[in-house]
């Protein structure tokens with residue numbers, strides 16, 4: 001075997017370097033606008049529970065100490081809510097990290113990862129980082145994951161399947177019967193990962209709790225949830241994995257840096273979890289703004305996809321880059337789908353009522369201007 005010339009692994013070196021999402025500070029600097037409207041990352045436009053803020057403030061004086069490796073208190077609180085025992089649970093620096101661990105735990109080079117497409121880009125990135133083979137399954141026309149397409153994508157190489165419910169960037173949601181059908185069809189040699197980053201919004205939109213359905217499965221499974229979205233704690237970085245067995249949780253935990261999740265994050269998550277009234281208000285607020293966005297986009301002649309998350313997507317039937325740039329110039333950030341076949345799709349996060357007014361007004365101007373220009 002010839003020695004490798006480069007210190008860097010060729011597989012990794014050949015991968016494109018992902019960029020970082022735009023920040024408000026950058027837009028203020030490059031476009032000279034203030035009050036940037038951040039509608040591109042599916043964050044909460046409003047702060048977390050005051051109890052979470054107080055917990056972070058109270059924890060600040062103790063950061064001379066390393067955090068707990070895993071918060072027994074948060075695990076107990078989640079166990080009480082989900083029925084999943086703490087030894088089947090694992091915390092991560094956002095659910096982002098945990099889905100990467102799912103790839104690391106299952107994929108040797110050449111193994112297959114079935115994933116919805118378009119969906120959360122990290123599934124593909126993490127699969128590639130392991131040298132895994134991407135086995136994509138197109139979404140249904142309504143933007144939900146397609147259970148039959150996902151099942152059809154499984155072959156002998158498959159070790160992992162991601163399901164994103166509700167799906168990002170489309171917002172589509174699978175119902176109980178469809179989920180059940182999907183869960184029943186995945187072989188036991190495949191780790192079934194349900195990414196439920198938008199679960200609380202999905203439940204408010206009529207979704208079902210997947211846990212009782214998953215418990216009927218004999219093969220391994222993981223449900224990923226996060227405090228970043230409905231609990232408005234994106235900046236503190238804490239997500240959790242609910243696993244089918246201590247063995248699955250323990251395997252994921254092998255990839256975790258001992259002190260990765262901070263005590264501030266654990267304390268904030270616990271306080272946020274205990275303030276369900278705040279959660280309900282945030283979810284309700286997002287749903288109200290999505291209804292207004294849906295209506296406003298329809299008034300512009302568009303047909304937004306049905307959404308069960310905290311964002312809404314639509315095909316604007318023209319290249320999105322100039323539209324995104326025009327909005328950026330007004331200090332409004334929205335997201336393109338960036339997926340072959342979906343070059344004309346945009347995604348807008350539910351913001352405040354003022355954000356909704358501003359993004360609809362800006363879109364009206366830019367879409368009309370484009371039309372007039374031919």
Ligand SMILES: Cc1ncc(COP(=O)(O)O)c(C=O)c1O
Nearest residue numbers: 094095096120168197226228239
């Ligand atoms: C579908 C999906 N999964 C996972 C994540 C990661 O979220 P976090 O790492 O903040 O928990 C996101 C973030 O946007 C997402 O959209």
